[in-house]
Amino acid sequence: MSFQLFGLPVSRGVAIGRAVLVASSRVDVAHYFVDDARVEDEIGRLRVARDAVAGELSLLKRDMPAEAPAELAALLDVHLMLLHDDSLTGATKQWIVERHYNAEWALSAQLEVLARQFDEMEDDYLRERKADLEQVVERLLRALAHGPDASFSPAPAVGARDFAGEDPLVLVANDIAPADMLHFKGGVFTGFVTDVGGRTSHTAIVARSLDIPAVVGAREASRIIRQDDWVIIDGDNGVVIVDPSPIVLEEYRFRQRQAELERQKLARLRHTPAVTLDGERVELLANIELPADAAAALEAGALGVGLFRSEFLFMNRGGELPGEDEQFEAYRAAVEAMNGLPVTIRTVDIGADKPLDRMSASELRHEHALNPALGLRAIRWSLSEPGMFRQQLRAILRASAYGKVRLLIPMVAHLSEAKLTMEALARAKQQLADAGKPFVDIEVGAMIEVPAAVLMLPAFLRYFDFVSLGTNDLIQYTLAIDRADEAVAHLYDPWHPAVLGLIASTIQQARAAGKHVSVCGEMAGDPAFTETLLGMGLRSFSMHPAQIAAIKQRILRSDARRCSASVRDLLLGGAGVPMEPAQRASTRNG
Incomplete structure (x- = not known):
């Protein structure tokens, strides 16, 4: 049965493809107290997790393809900066020392403090940097839960090309971190849909830099859309159509062809005064x-x-x-x-x-x-x-x-x-x-x-x-x-x-x-x-x-x-x- 979802249009154009869902990156956090003898061990766990995530992000930046947009490298730098920011890891250590929280609990507590500060910022661009902070914390939590290798981004539940064959693919997620974008890069996805985000969110910035149709802030998209559903992303109007009828599908395919011709015309204007x-x-x-x-x-x-x-x-x-x-x-x-x-x-x-x-x-x-x-x-x-x-x-x-x-x-x-x-x-x-x-x-x-x-x-x-x-x-x-x-x-x-x-x-x-x-x-x-x-x-x-x-x-x-x-x-x-x-x-x- 066909239905529509509505969000914010942040990157123009039309994308049509089968949905590849990325599981929510939210991590369950255990809450318990540690005694005096284990405080240093908890701080050590936090330090090891931070170093593991830093190593991963540095490796991603080092191996970034030459054709990758500059925005991706810049956003990876932001995540590395946040990772080493004393207001995150240093303050988290204080929660462990003063409150005897376990590392995961301490990290979540500090995220809540910083998230409130971001929410109260008046500037749209800076307020939406909260998403970057949340992604860094989620990577740290995964590293704490499963060891250094777990800090890597989650992969789709099924290999993208394993089930879709030659069909085009669109990515559906709660949110997409810049580092995740690198994992999913390479022309595999023709569009993005996220539950959260705004016009100046990192997902929107990267989508525009790649000139890929995207709709953000579509609320429950990642919960309602099923793996392998046919999806139309209307990046001009902020509309997502799931399981479209043949007539609607053909109409959007026509718009897609027209948009591609228009994109080619616009590209020729680069050096035109x-x-x-x-x-x-x-x-x-x-x-x-x-x-x-x-x-x-x-x-x-x-x-x-x-x-x-x-x-x-x-x-x-x-x-x-x-x-x-x-x-x-x-x-x-x-x-x-x-x-x-x-x-x-x-x-x-x-x-x-x-x-x-x-x-x-x-x-x-x-x-x-x-x-x-x-x-x-x-x-x-x-x-x-x-x-x-x-x-x-x-x-x-x-x-x-x-x-x-x-x-x-x-x-x-x-x-x-x-x-x-x-x-x-x-x-x-x-x-x-x-x-x-x-x-x-x-x-x-x-x-x-x-x-x-x-x-x-x-x-x-x-x-x-x-x-x-x-x-x-x-x-x-x-x-x-x-x-x-x-x-x-x-x-x-x-x-x-x-x-x-x-x-x-x-x-x-x-x-x-x-x-x-x-x-x-x-x-x-x-x-x-x-x-x-x-x-x-x-x-x-x-x-x-x-x-x-x-x-x-x-x-x-x-x-x-x-x-x-x-x-x-x-x-x-x-x-x-x-x-x-x-x-x-x-x-x-x-």
Whole structure:
């Protein structure tokens, strides 16, 4: 009997195949106390398990095929970093010593502590890193339960090719770890379905990098779908169809063939300049989290990096911040990998909603009782830690000696923040000059993420060389909507007239002042908004590398003058009056 499941569409296209189920990676945990004489033995068991898992992950990284996407190596590095993070293994040891828990119980207890911290993070990308933490813990638990070899990923209950013959295969799982992806790689699976995950989860990132259709967050998919069921994965609409009828199957096979032809056409656009029908040239940039992501940006035809999220270097370090040299090496690696193309590095966007493991559990609970989105974060946090801030500024400045670097300051809302940032930058330059370390003068930009920044823009533009619109936060702060709160998430509306008005105002003011302006939020990579942003005057978009080809195609088919006229009508017609759903759909469809 045919039925449908619904989840989040995170990687476009259609996949059709027989289901290969991976058993849930959750591990049953024994709970018992150990006496004083066995405490050291339990700590030893934990150490042996950690070393075994570290060896496995290192081996996977060493033997990674040359054609594997850079994201896989980066995510393996994340798992190794978490594995050696003192907030995981060190704190687990404390549970054993102080509470006399057995190693498995102690590990599970610490996972609960850290998981709560991740759940309270406001940033989607960082919040979904909880899945990486859970996978590392599950590997440790398997190693503890069955010895070092057990830390390897579970295999399908039946050999994939043993039962499917030449039929295409799709993978169905509760979740898929990056290391598991390597085990399942090699063209065996044409699509993925997971019970959990979001648009910025690691499964979504890898699926997009491999250009494989995927649906995540499909709830009970791995429990409802049976081994060997025929499954259709509609990665465009977030639909999973199980045991489809012959008519539906043929319809999706036709869509699959059409999608393949479209993919081939898009691939040919890689070196085609993004120019509108009326001759307006548009700059397409990439958003990256790690230096290794630069390779994917170049492969996609990006003209540079519009956003390097540096906070990734600061997270999950057991309270230890990265030093200047460590940061410098990471920034330099990204700059050199881009072969002279510009790299925009955002200073650390971290704070109350993104803890650095430097506070006790009770202090963290106190901090998170406050509203994290309105707390000490981004540039506010950096200015409260002047030593750390100057250290990061020096590292970024040093990287500028190896290519074109731009500095981006997040969540600027006050003129005093602009002034203090410029003073800190001047001190960092002086310190480098005194030390005889090379650097060049770099452009400094402001992230426009709060309505106050839009209203203050004329003053800000006296201090900053460019601006970058962070539309995700701008929407959240404009509409007073917590994106992580399911009760109000439906009110998070990028098409709200107030949001469109603020975006248009920012673009127009920046261009009138002769300053470069870009959009690096999710809207930049959504083809539904391309013509609207073009019509507002935007000529620089920054997005996930996998989205560049589709946006470029939309630009090549657009007339900027006509888009501008349409946007004028949209803004005038919507001033203070929300559009009806039919109007909104019409605008999306151009």
